[in-house]
Amino acid sequence: MRNIEITGYGYYIPENTVEFRGQVRHRIPQGSSENQLSMAVKAAQRALENASLSINDIDCIVSTSAVGIQPIPCTAALIHEQIAKGTSIPAMDINTTCTSFVSALDVMSYLIEAGRYNRVLMVASEMASGGLNPNQKESYELFGDGAAAVVISKSSDGVSGVIYGMQNTWSEGAHDTEIRGGLTGYLPKNYVEGSEEYYFDMKGLRILKLVGRKVPKMFDEFKEKSGYSVTDVDVIVPHQASKALGMIMHHLGIPEGKYINIVPQYGNMVSVAIPHALIWGIENGKIRKGDLVLLLGTAAGLTANMLLLRY
Amino acid sequence: MRNIEITGYGYYIPENTVEFRGQVRHRIPQGSSENQLSMAVKAAQRALENASLSINDIDCIVSTSAVGIQPIPCTAALIHEQIAKGTSIPAMDINTTCTSFVSALDVMSYLIEAGRYNRVLMVASEMASGGLNPNQKESYELFGDGAAAVVISKSSDGVSGVIYGMQNTWSEGAHDTEIRGGLTGYLPKNYVEGSEEYYFDMKGLRILKLVGRKVPKMFDEFKEKSGYSVTDVDVIVPHQASKALGMIMHHLGIPEGKYINIVPQYGNMVSVAIPHALIWGIENGKIRKGDLVLLLGTAAGLTANMLLLRY
Numbered sequence: 001m002r003n004i005e006i007t008g009y010g011y012y013i014p015e016n017t018v019e020f021r022g023q024v025r026h027r028i029p030q031g032s033s034e035n036q037l038s039m040a041v042k043a044a045q046r047a048l049e050n051a052s053l054s055i056n057d058i059d060c061i062v063s064t065s066a067v068g069i070q071p072i073p074c075t076a077a078l079i080h081e082q083i084a085k086g087t088s089i090p091a092m093d094i095n096t097t098c099t100s101f102v103s104a105l106d107v108m109s110y111l112i113e114a115g116r117y118n119r120v121l122m123v124a125s126e127m128a129s130g131g132l133n134p135n136q137k138e139s140y141e142l143f144g145d146g147a148a149a150v151v152i153s154k155s156s157d158g159v160s161g162v163i164y165g166m167q168n169t170w171s172e173g174a175h176d177t178e179i180r181g182g183l184t185g186y187l188p189k190n191y192v193e194g195s196e197e198y199y200f201d202m203k204g205l206r207i208l209k210l211v212g213r214k215v216p217k218m219f220d221e222f223k224e225k226s227g228y229s230v231t232d233v234d235v236i237v238p239h240q241a242s243k244a245l246g247m248i249m250h251h252l253g254i255p256e257g258k259y260i261n262i263v264p265q266y267g268n269m270v271s272v273a274i275p276h277a278l279i280w281g282i283e284n285g286k287i288r289k290g291d292l293v294l295l296l297g298t299a300a301g302l303t304a305n306m307l308l309l310r311y
Numbered sequence: 312m313r314n315i316e317i318t319g320y321g322y323y324i325p326e327n328t329v330e331f332r333g334q335v336r337h338r339i340p341q342g343s344s345e346n347q348l349s350m351a352v353k354a355a356q357r358a359l360e361n362a363s364l365s366i367n368d369i370d371c372i373v374s375t376s377a378v379g380i381q382p383i384p385c386t387a388a389l390i391h392e393q394i395a396k397g398t399s400i401p402a403m404d405i406n407t408t409c410t411s412f413v414s415a416l417d418v419m420s421y422l423i424e425a426g427r428y429n430r431v432l433m434v435a436s437e438m439a440s441g442g443l444n445p446n447q448k449e450s451y452e453l454f455g456d457g458a459a460a461v462v463i464s465k466s467s468d469g470v471s472g473v474i475y476g477m478q479n480t481w482s483e484g485a486h487d488t489e490i491r492g493g494l495t496g497y498l499p500k501n502y503v504e505g506s507e508e509y510y511f512d513m514k515g516l517r518i519l520k521l522v523g524r525k526v527p528k529m530f531d532e533f534k535e536k537s538g539y540s541v542t543d544v545d546v547i548v549p550h551q552a553s554k555a556l557g558m559i560m561h562h563l564g565i566p567e568g569k570y571i572n573i574v575p576q577y578g579n580m581v582s583v584a585i586p587h588a589l590i591w592g593i594e595n596g597k598i599r600k601g602d603l604v605l606l607l608g609t610a611a612g613l614t615a616n617m618l619l620l621r622y
Binding site: 035036037061066067068069070071072073074076077078080081084085086088089090091092093094095096097103107110111113114116127130131165167168169170171172174177178179180181182183184185186187188189191198199200214218299300301303 | 346347348372377378379380381382383384385387388389391392395396397398399400401402403404405406407408414418421422424425427438441442476478479480481482483485488489490491492493494495496497498499500502509510511525529610611612613614
């Protein structure tokens with residue numbers, strides 16, 4: 001076990017909502033002064049406040065967002081400018097798209113365990129609404145904006161920690177979830193009005209099929225290697241990928257009531273979905289200190305992450 | 312020390328060159344079929360070949376590029392598709408802009424030391440030429456395209472390893488090196504002909520001043536904490552940031568002949584510059600097995616990384 005604990009958390013979700021078939025999505029309205037950075041800053045500040053820490057207590061800032069704010073510099077440096085200017089705290093992005101938070105938690109737990117850092121601030125923020133394609137109903141109705149942040153620290157209680165982490169990437173699905181344009185693949189200067197290359201493109205059915213073929217096998221391997229079963233786990237925090245969440249959980253043998261499903265209230269907030277659902281679970285009394293929590297999700301790539309955590 | 316070793320390396324630099332005042336830059340010509348991904352793939356394949364490994368021997372693929380290929384999925388997943396399709400090798404991006412390779416080497420050395428992964432393929436690739444602004448002479452004449460890849464493995468000789476790593480970020484410099492447009496800060500759909508927001512923007516003099524104020528102090532701290540002096544180090548591999556490299560090295564008390572300077576031949580290849588200079592040093596007999604090597608560089612952010620490695 002890697003001895004870390006979550007010592008602070010916070011999120012920020014824009015007030016503005018839109019509704020599709022009774023499902024609510026929070027989205028920054030056009031022309032608002034809110035943006036990906038302002039949401040990241042609010043979530044980070046709330047996490048620090050919740051941890052009763054100042055920024056000077058943090059020794060690394062990690063952005064775990066899927067889509068960045070600028071191609072250069074990295075998103076963590078831009079967050080640093082808003083909350084840590086004048087310090088020399090290192091800033092870095094770790095990115096596996098939707099599961100970036102889980103990957104970063106997994107990775108940083110090794111650095112904390114080894115004593116490299118004592119307290120790491122991880123921030124995910126997404127303004128998905130800026131990249132949605134109105135012609136793709138499924139994704140257009142699914143995504144929401146928001147930010148979530150967590151402070152992880154070296155734990156001393158011998159209870160809290162990362163028990164087991166695992167990541168797989170199956171690039172058969174590399175083009176099932178994409179925004180192709182905006183960086184070097186399709187340069188912004190080549191944008192022409194109406195070009196769909198610069199918008200979110202999701203092939204929901206293809207993803208579901210690939211997930212069905214790959215994730216159950218990985219889950220079996222995860223359970224075997226970690227030595228824990230679904231029965232041992234108190235709460236499962238899945239990526240809030242889509243309305244098919246219940247179907248996927250059923251397919252993995254995870255009973256209703258054991259996992260957090262807030263898709264109807266928030267939709268898929270990309271990399272924010274998992275940390276937000278984790279915090280939502282804590283704040284709503286679903287996750288208590290000492291609980292065995294399984295973070296689990298798929299991401300564009302296709303990547304899947306599973307991480308067992310003693311909260 | 313974290314017991315890792317470099318067991319394979321390779322790079323790919325486009326043949327096409329341009330010259331500015333006697334300095335050579337390699338750049339993919341317009342209309343070429345080469346791109347950031349094809350360069351990454353060639354470098355990765357050469358690193359695997361050099362290591363006498365197949366992709367199945369690798370247990371993690373890390374993209375250490377500054378600028379990505381697509382906003383979604385992460386760059387490592389797109390590289391995975393070309394070289395590791397059909398496998399389940401995890402793919403992840405680690406980004407601190409120009410020093411991403413050093414950050415990723417630093418981070419992944421903890422995971423290798425802890426036994427999480429045994430062999431990690433790290434790939435940096437940059438097509439800087441696509442984002443240069445002809446109105447900014449300094450950066451327009453400085454940057455080059457290319458890719459470099461390295462395989463790092465758990466070492467068993469008790470000699471090779473990462474001795475000490477350090478990163479600082481000073482966000483006073485967050486806007487001294489930027490590409491502002493292409494992601495959520497300035498969405499591609501808002502691009503208008505002639506808008507400079509979507510191009511590389513570098514304030515060279517401001518960076519130099521900030522580097523001069525921050526990096527020597529950090530270097531003193533690094534030497535003190537690592538317990539090594541410049542005299543102990545065999546070769547210094549700095550980021551090939553600019554023609555001012557010699558001046559900065561002098562300022563840090565690093566004598567000529569002790570550091571690799573290939574700015575006249577290659578310019579600044581963003582995140583590729585450090586791994587390429589490291590490989591260039593090995594291939595040209597400047598770096599020999601057992602040498603104490605210091606990787607050192609600054610990145611947009613402003614971030615600085617220092618990492619002491621027994622090769």
